[in-house]
Amino acid sequence: MAQGWESLRKDGIHDPRGPAVKDKQEPAEALSKLTPDTAGNMVRWVQALEKGEINPRASIRPGTKIQVYDSDVLLNVQGGMPIVRFPHRQHTEWLDCSNCHDHLFKAQAGANKLSMLAILEGEQCGVCHGAVSFPLTECFRCHSVPRPGQSLNTVPKTLPGGSIPPRSR
């Protein structure tokens, strides 16, 4: 699965005798032009968007309110794995607040009981990660902040000492 993109004819879900396999676009044709990744669609979607390689529409109806929220939240401040940095900006470029708040997460730092097991079972972050967004095998893309020995939940733009913890790899 790790290499490239299977052709529609051989992907196991399209009927190879139907007309669509001729008419539809092959994934390789579109996806090979975007910033590469090592998992999922093999596209680093956040970067493809940021670099302007793609420009997906944010609404199709006039008057829809589009909101982007720029705030990082640190999760799992107590555990043994590196801390999880949840970035709102990258998420809200793609998603609406209502996709997460409040049915998946209360909009209050530290107010949610999150667990890796629930995530692996397709709940919480796992609603999207492991289904459509980059898969759960990419541990350190979420567990991206080595423990700096502080317990703030919302990351200030600059941490004390002037260092910004690294983003995901």
Next chain:
Amino acid sequence: MMPWRAGILLLLAWLAVLPLPAAAEYADVVLNRRAEAQGVRPVVFQHWFHRIRFRCKVCHAELGFKMRVGANDITMADIIDGRFCGACHNGDIAWAPDKCDMCHSGKRGLPTGIVGGHETGGPGRW
């Protein structure tokens, strides 16, 4: 609180129950609640193709598609009336619903589900 080695074990246990990797593209969706029973091929919806053109919020907020495979009760009548896929496949934003075979392109016998995701692979929703 769990040491991270336990996490790796958890992952291995999880991977062990994954079926052989499917060749279909990550996040491809098969919709077959009624299609095949009504004599047409199952529908294949591809996230990668659509997310190049639309952000998630268009479908999953503006148009109200629930984020769970099989949770949206989509009928052909809905689509022709401009709901679900028909909000775009209306001859305006995208081609009209008369191109049956473009959507009804799946192999017969496939159940509704998402490829490469927990719906088919993980322990969450057997």
